[in-house]
Every structure is written in structure tokens, then in C-alpha cells.
Amino acid sequence: MTKLIVVIEIAKGKITGITKECLTVAKKLSEDLGVDIEGVMLGHGINDLAVNATKYGIKKIYKVDDAQFAGINILYHTRTLEELVKQFSPPTIIMAGASLYGQEIIPRLAARFNSAIFASVTSLVLEGDNLVGIHPLFEEKLLGTMSADKNQMNFVTILGGNNPEAEIDESLSGEVTDFAPVISERDKRETFVEEKIAKVSVDITKAKLIIAGGRGVGGKEKFGIIHETAKTLGGEVGASRAAVDADWVPYDHEIGQTGKTITPDFYIGCGISGAIQHLVGMRNSKTIIAVNTDEEAPMLDVAHYAIIADLHEVLPELIKKL
Amino acid sequence: MNIIVFIKATIDRNAPLGPDETFPGDRDDKADVMTNNYDKHAIEAALQIVEKKGDGKVTAVCLGSDMADKVVKEAIAMGCHEAFRIENSEARVINFFSVAKILAAAIKKIGTYDLILFGMQSYDYGTATMAPMVSEFLDLPTASWVERISLNGDKINVEKVIEGGTRTIELQLPAVLSIASSGDFEEPRYTSVRRIMKASRTKVPVWEIDKLEAGALDTNVEFTKIEQPPARMEECVVFKDDDVPVLIDNLLSALKDKGLNLGAYK
Structure with missing residues (x-):
């Protein structure tokens, strides 16, 4: 049975909108594949967010909750996601929103598994034995169809602005399970310093x-x-x-x-x-x-x-x- | 400080574009080929870093057909100290996964480097996968959408774009960066006619893919079809070549004809 895992991105203490768009694509795919959606969330002090995320129809959340993940460190995230993904055998789909974070983490993670990716696709659907996605080329003057065997490891980023955001359903719930962070000495070549985020004064x-x-x-x-x-x-x-x-x-x-x-x-x-x-x-x-x-x-x-x-x-x- | 900048030849924005001809290598006319715009910001970053440091060199590398020589020469005209092309005639390798492997293999062959720079994405395929994939193949730290850089011994501080702000991180060198089109490198330098003329006489060294030990060049995710999206139904109505008050009257009356009122929100 296929594992379908969404990397749940957090910004400003919330699940990002692009992650919710990705969850909409994942939901349709999960129905077609007849499997549950699972999620992975990395950060610090994120238990409430993880519980909240299950209300989007995620049956199981792997929660990496650690002070070293208070700021985003791409090498730490890649290593920990690698350890998680290693536990699953193909067919497995790992997807994230094509945010700036998603566009850094997913290609790097895929390359570690010697795999290409569905890069910034507007959709991802099942067609026979293949997964198929649409990637705009030449700043959307052309549309490229990407295709891959559904039975392999597949890595995906979903382009923002093409799917509605998944809505919360208070009647839903799921399991939140801790996953221990993995950081190697070599990953310390990257150090988080600070983030400057605009104070929101206008919507x-x-x-x-x-x-x-x-x-x-x-x-x-x-x-x-x-x-x-x-x-x-x-x-x-x-x-x-x-x-x-x-x-x-x-x-x-x-x-x-x-x-x-x-x-x-x-x-x-x-x-x-x-x-x-x-x-x-x-x-x-x-x-x-x-x-x-x-x-x-x-x-x-x-x-x-x-x-x-x-x-x-x-x-x-x-x-x-x- | 040795910096490698990857540059890409793409089809010019103003050249006609059909689904059958998505690679500059397919073109017969050099006028249809341009340097991927975003890569000029990466060249600008590389030149600024070397200039500030006062030593080192910038090497531009391009994977492409002979149509891409134009792009390599433009990099030299901008000020890159050396440049070469990896031969990819008839668009032999086009999938981005294998391209990342070839570029990583080329870096290994170059051997000495402190920084490897990319533009933030390509105009044509726009997957923005090169920096993260190449960094992984070389086991190097990476940052994408970098707006500002400061060197700090064998480390580098980079300020990168995130949604709604910036993030600063410190990376151990060598590192792979993709450079944003905003920030300190927003305005790539123009080059003089004299430099362009001089660069045009440069003979571009050519490397062979097969001598790079890039490994298997296949991909497990393929482009199976490229097509034109449905055409836009309405053209933009343009008001020009008149006094500004007349242009505005024309706009407002065109809006009125459609039942639209720009003054309705006061």
C-alpha cells in the first residue's frame, strides 16, 4: 500500500496556506489510491499545531519537536526527513507546497534518495500505473506534463495558487507520534541566525x-x-x-x-x-x-x-x- | 575566493515559442537565444564578492549546444575571468535531474572552489531544483534566494528571501547558493561594447559530458508532453501616444462602457 506523506510547513506559528493547498491535492490522491494521508511536522513547541493538523484529515502526524528546530535549518530538516522516509519502502509519495522552503527541502531530499521530483506541479493525479502532474514552463507560456511510475518513491512540490486550501473539520482527529530528530556533525555546517518577518499592519x-x-x-x-x-x-x-x-x-x-x-x-x-x-x-x-x-x-x-x-x-x- | 557560476542559455523572451522547440539548441538563429535573466544576478554576485575580497576568480560554466556560446561570451564580457561550455548538442540531456548530476561532476573536475552560484530559477523550465540538487550531490550546505552576502573567514552569512521577510543563516564554505533577483544583486552590470567585442573573439573551451563521470543519465520523473495553454480570450487595451489627461479620459470611458467605476471605493 502506498504511503502518502505531506510535509507540513509552519510559519508565524501557523500551518501555511500553501501546505493547505497541498493537502487538497493529497486528499484527492489519497481517495484515488485508497490510502490515508500522513504528515510530518518539524519545529519546536508544536504539539497543539500537530493536533490541529489532524483536523485536516491527516490520520497520523510524525512530530519532530526539538529546540534545535526552533529556526529552520535545511540540513537538519533534510537529515531528519531522510531518516523518516528510510523507514518506508516504495511506493511512497512525499509532498510539500512549493514554497521557498518546499523548493529547497524536497529536491535536496529527493537527490539523497537518487530521485528526480515532480517540481512545482499544479496538480498530481493517478493515471493508470503512473502519477501525472502539470508543471508550467516559460513562465506559463507552455505546460509540461510530468509522469512517473506510481510504485516508486516519488517526491513532489505543489505550486501555490492553483488549488483551494483544505478546510478544517472539527469532527476529524488523528494520531500524533513523536519522531526523534537526527542531526549529524556535518549538518552543523549550517547555522540559523535570525528571521525578520514583517509585523502585519494591513491585510x-x-x-x-x-x-x-x-x-x-x-x-x-x-x-x-x-x-x-x-x-x-x-x-x-x-x-x-x-x-x-x-x-x-x-x-x-x-x-x-x-x-x-x-x-x-x-x-x-x-x-x-x-x-x-x-x-x-x-x-x-x-x-x-x-x-x-x-x-x-x-x-x-x-x-x-x-x-x-x-x-x-x-x-x-x-x-x-x- | 574561487567562485563557479552556472549560466543557462534559454530561448529569448521575444522569440516565437512552439511546444516542439523548447531548447535553444533547436534554433538556427542566435538572436533567438539569451542568457537566462536570473543567472545575471548570480554573475553580479560572484563579481561583487571577488571585487570586494580583492582576490580570486569567477568561472562561468554553461551546459548547452554551440548556440550557447553567445551566453558564455556574455558572461566573459560582464567580467567573468574564465568560462567554458559543456557540450550538449541536440539537447542530449534535458532532464533536470541528470543536468544536476552533470553540473556536480563538472565542479568535481574543476576541483577548487569556495562558492557555487546559480540564478534563482530558469526562465524556461523554472524548476528551481539545481542549487538544492547539486548541493546534495556534492554534499555541501546550500541556501536559495539569497539577497545579501557577507564573508566571515571560512564561513558566509547569507540573508535569503522567505515569505513575508528574510532569514539569515551562516554556512561553512564551500557552499552552493541561488541568488535572488531582488536584494544586493538586483541590478546586474551592463557591459561596454568594447568588452562585448573583445569577448566575442574568445574561443570557448568545450568539455564533453562523457568525460565527466556524471553517472547514469536517466530520470525517474519524465516530461511526457509539452503543450500550449488555452489562449487568452481578451487582449490588453492600450492607451498611449497622447497627453496624459486624454489617456486617462480614454481609460475611464472604456471602463464606463464595461460598467466599471474606479471611483466607487472612495
Whole structure:
């Protein structure tokens, strides 16, 4: 019988949304395979989270709860997951969300088992004797079908934003079992130092109107026009990774792969070229308006309307007219 | 400080793209081939580290067909001290698992290195698997999406992207990093026409896959089909080449025609 194991990622004291999306894919697969979903959770002081996770339909959670796992250390995680996975014989499926963590841990773990992976697939389904997943290529201009024998060890990351998050069901429960951490001397070549996470002062996922600024805004002071436009029009401020990284606006305004996914009525992207990492977070907005000096910007591939002009001329004028 | 940077030739963003032609090696026209954008951030990081340290060299390595020579020469023009290509004509090895094995084997052959850098992903296949897989094959520590680096003797401190912030970790060298397109290496340097001309006359050394002892080159997860997604139904309506107030009037009236009101949220 196939073992189906989801690596449950924790951030800010919660199970991450992308893990819940992965659980949705796992649930369908578990029904098709006729097996239970199991999970593995690594961290420190995570018992309540582990118990909570069983309410997503996970029948058994391997909990690695240790002070050395208070901060994420990829080598510690890989070694401990290796020891866990070694206990299972094929067929076994190990899956995680294709978060930044999942995209580091799963390929490394797979390589340790001399295996390729289903990398950042939007789906994973059973087709006869094979597992089949879809991986977008060329920033989603093409779709690749990945396929592998279902009877081997299979390692999978599920791309975010393509599946609904699994919902909690209070009537469900499961077993939580401790799994001892394994760390070798060589794993100490990596040391966790610190994490800086934005304090959340705004929830842009609820906004009906988002005015987002990117690198093209040109500086922290110049970002004022984005704030002013958002305030005047009754929207919230969004930003690309470049803008938050440059400290023009706090991290909790970031949209995209490493930020929030938004679906407002209106999204106005100003000076944002539209790297795929940003587009995945906003492309399902109902009406997308691009303000950009470059007509070739990838943002125009998803935008409904575009004004090709300097945002510092467009936004003050837009405020005047509305 | 010896740094190896892996660079990839991909099909240019502006070149037509069909499912049958997903590799630059298939192209007849060099104009259709470009350096994977993200790899330029890795080159920039490597050059900055060596410049700051005041010693060492940057070696760029590319697995590709002769169409990829253009990419290798661009790396030299940017300032890489040496560069070579591993011959992969007719896209002989395309699965990323075997590619990771070949790259790891090439590093073993180079022998001396302190850092191995990748771009954070490729524009074409975009699996972001190279840094973690190659680091595993070489038994080295690794970090992906690195925005900032500081050297500290035989260790390196890296600040990497995480969702909603950054994480700082310390790694023992040698180490494998993938470099983010945001952060200290966000703007890869431009290169002068003179440097490009000079680099274009460089003869690119070519290594053979078969001499690298990369092991079995097969994969247990395969791409079985590549196809175009359903076409987008509506085109972007573009307002341009007019005074800004006119452009905005045009936008607002187009929105109105669709029953949309941008002023409804005040």
C-alpha cells in the first residue's frame, strides 16, 4: 500500500496556506489510491499545531519537536526527513507546497534518495500505473506534463495558487507520534541566525482596490504618490518584491510568490514590469490596469487596460479626475 | 575566493515559442537565444564578492549546444575571468535531474572552489531544483534566494528571501547558493561594447559530458508532453501616444462602457 506523506510547513506559528493547498491535492490522491494521508511536522513547541493538523484529515502526524528546530535549518530538516522516509519502502509519495522552503527541502531530499521530483506541479493525479502532474514552463507560456511510475518513491512540490486550501473539520482527529530528530556533525555546517518577518499592519487580501508600486516608482519618497492615490481612491497599497526589498514600503504590502495573493475588483500596477513571481499573486484580480512606460512589459500580458506613460504624471491626474 | 557560476542559455523572451522547440539548441538563429535573466544576478554576485575580497576568480560554466556560446561570451564580457561550455548538442540531456548530476561532476573536475552560484530559477523550465540538487550531490550546505552576502573567514552569512521577510543563516564554505533577483544583486552590470567585442573573439573551451563521470543519465520523473495553454480570450487595451489627461479620459470611458467605476471605493 502506498504511503502518502505531506510535509507540513509552519510559519508565524501557523500551518501555511500553501501546505493547505497541498493537502487538497493529497486528499484527492489519497481517495484515488485508497490510502490515508500522513504528515510530518518539524519545529519546536508544536504539539497543539500537530493536533490541529489532524483536523485536516491527516490520520497520523510524525512530530519532530526539538529546540534545535526552533529556526529552520535545511540540513537538519533534510537529515531528519531522510531518516523518516528510510523507514518506508516504495511506493511512497512525499509532498510539500512549493514554497521557498518546499523548493529547497524536497529536491535536496529527493537527490539523497537518487530521485528526480515532480517540481512545482499544479496538480498530481493517478493515471493508470503512473502519477501525472502539470508543471508550467516559460513562465506559463507552455505546460509540461510530468509522469512517473506510481510504485516508486516519488517526491513532489505543489505550486501555490492553483488549488483551494483544505478546510478544517472539527469532527476529524488523528494520531500524533513523536519522531526523534537526527542531526549529524556535518549538518552543523549550517547555522540559523535570525528571521525578520514583517509585523502585519494591513491585510491587503481583503481590499477591493489595490494600487501597487514597483521598482519603476523610483524611490521611497516617490512611493508617496502610490499611498496618496490609494488613500484618495479608497484602496490599499500593494508592492512588488523589489519595492519591499528596497524598503520603500513594508513587507506586508508585498504581492506575489513571496507575498500575498490578491483578487480585488481593481488592481492598478504602477511601474511594475510583471515578473512571474509578482503575476502569480495578482493575475486573478477582476480588472487589471497597468501604468508603465514600457509597452513590452510582461504585465501587459495579464492586464486588461494599460496606460503607457510616466506613473508620476498619470496618478496625480487620475486623482484629479476621480 | 574561487567562485563557479552556472549560466543557462534559454530561448529569448521575444522569440516565437512552439511546444516542439523548447531548447535553444533547436534554433538556427542566435538572436533567438539569451542568457537566462536570473543567472545575471548570480554573475553580479560572484563579481561583487571577488571585487570586494580583492582576490580570486569567477568561472562561468554553461551546459548547452554551440548556440550557447553567445551566453558564455556574455558572461566573459560582464567580467567573468574564465568560462567554458559543456557540450550538449541536440539537447542530449534535458532532464533536470541528470543536468544536476552533470553540473556536480563538472565542479568535481574543476576541483577548487569556495562558492557555487546559480540564478534563482530558469526562465524556461523554472524548476528551481539545481542549487538544492547539486548541493546534495556534492554534499555541501546550500541556501536559495539569497539577497545579501557577507564573508566571515571560512564561513558566509547569507540573508535569503522567505515569505513575508528574510532569514539569515551562516554556512561553512564551500557552499552552493541561488541568488535572488531582488536584494544586493538586483541590478546586474551592463557591459561596454568594447568588452562585448573583445569577448566575442574568445574561443570557448568545450568539455564533453562523457568525460565527466556524471553517472547514469536517466530520470525517474519524465516530461511526457509539452503543450500550449488555452489562449487568452481578451487582449490588453492600450492607451498611449497622447497627453496624459486624454489617456486617462480614454481609460475611464472604456471602463464606463464595461460598467466599471474606479471611483466607487472612495
